[in-house]
Amino acid sequence: MTALYVMIPIAVIVVGLAIWLFFWAVDSGQYDDMESPAHSILFDDEDPRHQAGIDEAEGRPAKERPLD
Template sequence: MPALYILIPIAVVLVGIAIWVFFWAVNSGQYDDLDGPAHSILFDDEDPQHKAGIAEADKAAEQDDTRA
């Protein structure tokens, strides 16, 4: 029984800290964009060599159009 006199106030303090941390996270914007990080993994970053290849293909297509 004497252990409860120590454990109950410790539990109340821990719950209070957890609630404070939760409200701090909400107020600081931690939960503003929940879908962005989940969707960002699906899209690859554009790599410069890929962009160069697209530019070359566009130039070749334009040259083909002017020849025809």
Template sequence: MSIIYVLIPIAIIIVALALVIFFWAVKTNQFEDLDRQGYSILFDDDLSGDEKKLAEQRKQLQQRKETDDRD
């Protein structure tokens, strides 16, 4: 029965640690883009120069939009 006095505080500490890690992940936007890695296998990595420029412009526009949405 005395083991309960040890296990309950350990369980509380583990749950508190898990909550801290979860809220840290949410705060640092770890869950913002869950689909990108799944779609990455569908696209070729070897883009032409024009396609790279266009992709970079789209990326910058998306980042601006996200920062505007947060403000």
């Protein structure tokens, strides 16, 4: 029974720390965009077709570039 007097406050502190860490991660932008970085490693930055896709996604007109 006396172990509960120690374990319950420790558990409350651990849960409070986990909640604080979660909100810190959300506020610092850790969960903003989880898919684009994973997909961007699959493309070569020098590929003109890839750059045209980036331009299109950002709303800029795609530049006319010769395809290899």
